[in-house]
Amino acid sequence: MTGTNFVTSAQNTWCPGCGNFSIQHTLKNVFADMEKSGTDPRNIVLVTGIGCHAKIADYMNVNSFYSIHGRAIPVATGIKLANPDLTVICCVGDGDTYAEGLDHLIFAAKRNIDITVLVHDNRVYGLTVGQYTPTSPLGFRGKSTPEGTHEHPMNPIELMLASGATYVARGYTRKMDQLRTLVSRGIGHRGFSFIDILQICATFFPVTDSYNARVYDLPSYDTADFSLACEKAREWDYNADSPLSLGVFYEKTAGRPEGKVDGAHLSEKEREQALYAFLASRQ
Amino acid sequence: MGNFMGQDVSVLIGGRAGEGINNAGMVVAHLMNHLGYHACMYYDYPSLIRGGHNFALVRIADRPIGIHRERADFVLALNQETIERHARKFHDGTAIIVNSDTVRGGGQGISITGILKAEGAPAIMGNSAMIGAFAKAAGIPFDTVTTVFSRHLPKGTEKNLAVARRGYEQVETVHRLAPAGTGGRPRALVSGNEAIGLGLVAGGLAAYISYPMTPSSSLLHFLAENASRFGITVIHPENEIAVMLMALGFSYAGRHAAVGTSGGGFCLMTEGLSLAGMAEIPVVILVSQRTGPSTGLPTYTAQSDLRFILHAGQGEFPRFVVAPGDPEQAFSWSCRAMDIAWKFQVPAFILADKTLSEGFSGMDPGVKPPEKMDVPFLRDEKNPYERYRVTDSGISPLAFPGTQGAVVKANGYAHDAAGITTEDADTVRAMTEKRLRKGKSLADAVAKLPAVNSPGHGGPDTAVICWGSVLGACSEVCSDLGIRLIQPVVLSPFPAEEIKRTLAGVQRLIVVEENATGQLGSLLREAGIPAARQILHWDGRPLTPDALAAQLQEAIR
Numbered sequence: 001m002t003g004t005n006f007v008t009s010a011q012n013t014w015c016p017g018c019g020n021f022s023i024q025h026t027l028k029n030v031f032a033d034m035e036k037s038g039t040d041p042r043n044i045v046l047v048t049g050i051g052c053h054a055k056i057a058d059y060m061n062v063n064s065f066y067s068i069h070g071r072a073i074p075v076a077t078g079i080k081l082a083n084p085d086l087t088v089i090c091c092v093g094d095g096d097t098y099a100e101g102l103d104h105l106i107f108a109a110k111r112n113i114d115i116t117v118l119v120h121d122n123r124v125y126g127l128t129v130g131q132y133t134p135t136s137p138l139g140f141r142g143k144s145t146p147e148g149t150h151e152h153p154m155n156p157i158e159l160m161l162a163s164g165a166t167y168v169a170r171g172y173t174r175k176m177d178q179l180r181t182l183v184s185r186g187i188g189h190r191g192f193s194f195i196d197i198l199q200i201c202a203t204f205f206p207v208t209d210s211y212n213a214r215v216y217d218l219p220s221y222d223t224a225d226f227s228l229a230c231e232k233a234r235e236w237d238y239n240a241d242s243p244l245s246l247g248v249f250y251e252k253t254a255g256r257p258e259g260k261v262d263g264a265h266l267s268e269k270e271r272e273q274a275l276y277a278f279l280a281s282r283q
Numbered sequence: 284m285g286n287f288m289g290q291d292v293s294v295l296i297g298g299r300a301g302e303g304i305n306n307a308g309m310v311v312a313h314l315m316n317h318l319g320y321h322a323c324m325y326y327d328y329p330s331l332i333r334g335g336h337n338f339a340l341v342r343i344a345d346r347p348i349g350i351h352r353e354r355a356d357f358v359l360a361l362n363q364e365t366i367e368r369h370a371r372k373f374h375d376g377t378a379i380i381v382n383s384d385t386v387r388g389g390g391q392g393i394s395i396t397g398i399l400k401a402e403g404a405p406a407i408m409g410n411s412a413m414i415g416a417f418a419k420a421a422g423i424p425f426d427t428v429t430t431v432f433s434r435h436l437p438k439g440t441e442k443n444l445a446v447a448r449r450g451y452e453q454v455e456t457v458h459r460l461a462p463a464g465t466g467g468r469p470r471a472l473v474s475g476n477e478a479i480g481l482g483l484v485a486g487g488l489a490a491y492i493s494y495p496m497t498p499s500s501s502l503l504h505f506l507a508e509n510a511s512r513f514g515i516t517v518i519h520p521e522n523e524i525a526v527m528l529m530a531l532g533f534s535y536a537g538r539h540a541a542v543g544t545s546g547g548g549f550c551l552m553t554e555g556l557s558l559a560g561m562a563e564i565p566v567v568i569l570v571s572q573r574t575g576p577s578t579g580l581p582t583y584t585a586q587s588d589l590r591f592i593l594h595a596g597q598g599e600f601p602r603f604v605v606a607p608g609d610p611e612q613a614f615s616w617s618c619r620a621m622d623i624a625w626k627f628q629v630p631a632f633i634l635a636d637k638t639l640s641e642g643f644s645g646m647d648p649g650v651k652p653p654e655k656m657d658v659p660f661l662r663d664e665k666n667p668y669e670r671y672r673v674t675d676s677g678i679s680p681l682a683f684p685g686t687q688g689a690v691v692k693a694n695g696y697a698h699d700a701a702g703i704t705t706e707d708a709d710t711v712r713a714m715t716e717k718r719l720r721k722g723k724s725l726a727d728a729v730a731k732l733p734a735v736n737s738p739g740h741g742g743p744d745t746a747v748i749c750w751g752s753v754l755g756a757c758s759e760v761c762s763d764l765g766i767r768l769i770q771p772v773v774l775s776p777f778p779a780e781e782i783k784r785t786l787a788g789v790q791r792l793i794v795v796e797e798n799a800t801g802q803l804g805s806l807l808r809e810a811g812i813p814a815a816r817q818i819l820h821w822d823g824r825p826l827t828p829d830a831l832a833a834q835l836q837e838a839i840r
Contacts, residue, residue, distance in 0.1 A: 008703065010703045010704070042684065042685055042686065042687060042688075042690075043684065044684075045536075045684045047532075050695075055704070057692070057694070057704075058694075058703045062690060063684040063690055063691045063692070064691075064692045064693070064694075064702075065531075065532070065535055065562075065692075065693045065694075066692070066693065066696060066698075066702075066704065067528065067531075067558065067695060068528075068555070068695050071524065071528045071554075071555070071558075074524070074525040074529045074532065075528045075529070075531055075532040075535070076532060077520075077525075077529055077532060078490075078492075078528065078529035078530060078531065078532020078533045078534075078536070078540070079532040079533070079535060079536045079684070081516065081529070081532075081533065082489070082490065082532065082533040082536035082537070082538040082540075083536045083537070083538070083684070086684055086685060103521050103522060103524075103525070104524075104525055104528075107520065107521040107525070265514055270514065271484060271485075271513060271514055272485070274484075274512050274513050274514075275481055275484055275485060275513070276648070276649070278481065278509070279471040279481070279646070279648040279649075279650070280471070280648055281434075282471040282472050282473055283316075283434075283468060283470070283471050283472075283648055
């Protein structure tokens with residue numbers, strides 16, 4: 001079966017020109033591709049945090065769990081462990097996952113859980129009207145830092161490599177064909193997939209011209225080479241006006257064995273017997 | 284030598300942390316359990332790994348008991364401190380056995396190093412010598428020691444028995460414990476946390492998710508060790524925030540999840556709790572209380588988180604809270620908590636404490652899980668699935684991702700019936716009212732359950748009301764003094780009407796709880812049930828029958 005309408009009738013409230021539209025469009029295309037190649041859309045689950053990015057839960061006509069700020073990843077982890085047959089995708093924001101929920105991001109990578117995380121990285125808090133995030137450049141003047149920040153941004157690509165993610169990529173909402181490929185490949189990857197998606201915030205961080213001038217595609221290299229991946233990841237520190245590479249930094253196929261949940265193998269009767277056997281052992 | 288006076292005997296085993304006091308206590312409890320007595324054990328230890336003073340108090344009686352007494356009829360002292368610290372528990376007839384290598388004077392001595400050397404046994408078997416000596420001092424036949432060791436010390440049984448035999452031969456019988464004559468098979472000695480785990484398994488548990496925190500950790504360990512035996516998944520994630528959210532992910536995917544922690548860990552779970560309330564996702568939460576605030580006394584007890592659990596989380600949403608008082612209640616109500624969480628799509632709390640969680644006592648090995656509740660929630664297959672369909676009962680039919688024809692949208696924002704975010708006033712009002720109706724449906728269902736335990740002894744005028752593990756002391760003392768006892772097992776929805784019915788005719792109500800401000804007392808006041816007196820206790824140690832009896836006698840004089 002194909003032709004599912006992946007967009008709901010919910011009223012869209014993103015600002016005109018917002019990068020989120022591109023990500024939504026990409027997901028819609030990727031889901032349609034998946035459906036064509038045999039994935040039943042009922043087995044897709046979208047999990048979001050809180051922020052502008054998260055409205056995508058309302059806009060996509062798939063199973064969704066609109067969770068709370070920073071917490072999409074543990075929810076997604078629980079869903080995937082409970083039912084490994086589901087394709088679980090997290091849409092998260094940069095403030096959402098790099099600040100409030102950083103612990104979960106790192107541990108998901110460490111665990112190499114088979115979910116795909118798309119970071120809507122606009123490098124600013126939009127929904128709370130303009131504060132700096134962990135990827136805002138040094139000196140960012142936001143509503144909470146009117147004199148400019150004194151903190152260097154973090155480099156999420158480098159962070160994810162260090163944490164054990166087995167698929168690490170960066171996309172850009174103005175390069176939609178590439179983004180579609182990166183997301184598809186991430187979903188297909190067995191293990192933890194991480195895609196930092198640069199998008200502008202039309203209202204609080206409109207840097208399209210700067211990105212357009214600096215982005216380039218990563219050259220072809222052995223993406224299973226961890227040291228090389230780290231080197232490529234350090235090329236741009238999320239601060240300098242240096243060239244900015246897009247594509248897959250690292251991919252390693254040694255996925256974590258995804259067993260079914262043990263409980264599925266025991267009948268109610270067997271559980272009851274185990275319970276009474278335990279009690280008998282304590283007599 | 285003589286037969287023991289009365290069938291109520293307390294054994295104190297003390298030594299340094301790391302000496303296996305807990306295990307030695309369990310074997311002593313099993314010995315007396317095999318004689319047909321009701322047994323319970325309390326284990327007292329500071330928050331450290333090696334050193335410090337540990338002790339176990341094992342008590343047996345020919346009637347059900349739930350807690351130890353402040354006396355020792357037998358003392359097994361592995362160090363000098365045991366004798367010095369606990370002297371006030373001794374009486375003229377106390378039988379003292381000491382490790383003569385480390386303890387000076389008093390009672391009968393055995394040289395543990397001498398015995399180990401003679402048997403070529405490792406130091407870890409030293410306690411078996413003490414247990415053997417105890418068995419002799421208590422007139423327990425060595426056959427019983429053999430039976431208990433074979434069942435409960437499966438590693439190195441022969442060697443342990445040889446060591447125990449030497450201890451047995453080196454002391455004289457002081458008080459003979461005759462078999463209790465209760466007949467029947469020994470009861471199953473389980474901890475409160477084990478009983479909770481078994482109840483959850485009986486209730487359909489698929490995943491237990493927890494971050495270590497005393498006194499909940501022993502449930503994590505028990506279920507992890509037995510995961511394949513019970514067919515469950517056990518996960519220890521990065522922190523309690525992840526614990527709660529992962530559990531909600533499991534539930535959303537249709538698998539029964541439970542989490543466990545103590546007060547500090549639960550602080551981190553509250554945002555996820557509120558999400559469960561708004562998104563109407565079932566989850567069972569064990570909160571085992573310890574002495575607070577903050578880190579407090581990690582390995583000691585309290586009943587001071589009741590108000591916290593009742594009100595935790597922003598916003599208003601129905602929740603179920605049960606506070607079992609003993610392992611059998613813990614078993615059956617943990618099973619029910621799982622059922623209730625799923626039937627009403629609410630967070631369901633099991634509120635325990637160190638005393639219940641880590642204490643051991645006897646449970647009927649043939650215990651039957653309670654019946655599941657009859658609460659149908661049918662999906663309307665004809666229309667598009669709506670996760671939050673507005674219904675008379677307030678309960679919306681559940682479906683899970685992967686279901687044909689259902690797009691399942693869970694949402695922590697205010698949402699419409701389909702689960703899409705909305706800020707529309709009418710929808711917000713309708714959804715709030717739906718959750719309120721669900722709370723009412725839950726309260727109606729709880730009213731049909733044995734939510735208030737009233738053991739039924741005592742006269743009409745005076746009653747004691749208590750909750751949670753202090754039931755052990757209250758039950759015994761009320762029975763002895765002829766006072767009526769009432770224990771609300773369910774604390775949310777608060778069974779005020781049933782408490783009032785149970786209290787009909789009572790002139791004087793005394794609240795007993797282990798906190799400093801009287802939290803059940805305040806709930807009762809809110810419900811229009813005034814108490815004449817509060818007996819409060821807050822030193823981290825469980826209230827003993829001895830201390831409670833003195834205070835109650837004073838209160839009713």
